[in-house]
Amino acid sequence: MTSSLSVGLCFHREFPSRAVVEQARGAEAAGFDEFWLIEDCFFTSGPALAAAALVATESIRVGVGIMPAVARNAAMTAMEIATLCGLAPGRFHAGLGHGMPEWMAQIGEAVASPVTVLEETIVAVRRLLRGERVTVAGRYVSLDDVALAAPPAPVPLVSAGVRGPKSLAMAGRSADGVVLADFCSPTYVAATRAILADNGGGPEQRVTVFASMAVDRDGDLMRRIMAPVAAGPFAAGFASITSLEFYDEVAARAASSGWIAALETMPAHWWSQVGAIGTPDDAAAYLDSMAAAGTDSVALFPNPDAPLDDAGSFARDVLPLVR
Secondary structure, eight states, X not given: OXXXXXXXXEEOTTSOGGGHHHHHHHHHHHTOSEEEEEOOTTSOOXXXXXHHHHHHXXXXXXXXXXXXXGGSOHHHHHHHHHXXXXXXXXXXXXXXXXXXXXXXXXXXXXXXXXXXXXXXXXXXXXXXXXXXXXXXXXXXXXXXXXXXXXXXXXXXXXXXXXXXXXXXXXXXXXXXEEEEOSSOOHHHHHHHHHHHHHTTOOTTSEEEEXXXXXXXXXXXXXXXXHHHHHHHHHHHTOHHHHTSTTXXXXXXXXXXXXXXXXXXXXXXXXXXXXXXXXXXXXXXXXXXXXXHHTOSEEEEEOOTTXXXXXXXXXXXXXXXXXX
8 A cells, every 4th residue: 555655647738728727726636746847848837837836836746847947047036936836825836947958958958077067956956945045156147146035934845857877866965856757667766766865865855747547447448548658658668667677578578579569469457567457456556556655746647638537547547556
């Protein structure tokens, strides 16, 4: 039983901004613990959506994943986070990341060292949120006697949305936690925990995982539906996926039949290592395995065609199995 695991719902980046109020309220009413907004170029603004979600709800925690560090000045980022915390103290969780390289190049913000700029930004933002007066002249972040007029209380979490070992090591030194994605496996979470610990992080650092949700009594149907969705990330070979014990076997099948066919024939219990996919019991098994590996929170992407229906079904059929 994963009673300590926080289970959240994600707001797809393609959704129109006007849908955020209904979905945030729906997630809260269904019993989810968290509601995460996705900020990707060039869709919708994470902080703006978060403000609407915080004002529209009473208790659910709201996060933004992931704001690119170079898209905003560190002081302005801290000011935005503090403002959101003022709307609902104790309910906001900020995620900062590198940003996709091609998108950062499009907006004229490509940098030579994405790890350095993210670390400098996270360190400066966290100091400002703690109420410090900050002067710093880094490689990318420069602040001269900057302090927030209204630092938030309590101080919010600032997590790093990162993937590779160098970035995870940076998060261990500098952030309150990490946000992981891309069909993340329990094995990868355990490895992430080890990297955080080796770089000064402790058990209090929060590990949040974004994952897919596709649950129905007909588990085989759900797995067939998800095979084309998972094919791209599996083919890309992200570390969060290649850490799966069975990845090499699936890749060998894909070499002859293609990734979609290889995933369609993947055993059901393998699917329960990559997402809340299959039957309610399969989804509960995934959440159990993630909690056992050291995950604090799993935020799920519902069916984009019927997100509230999907959330309601999950809350009814799966949440009781893990609480």
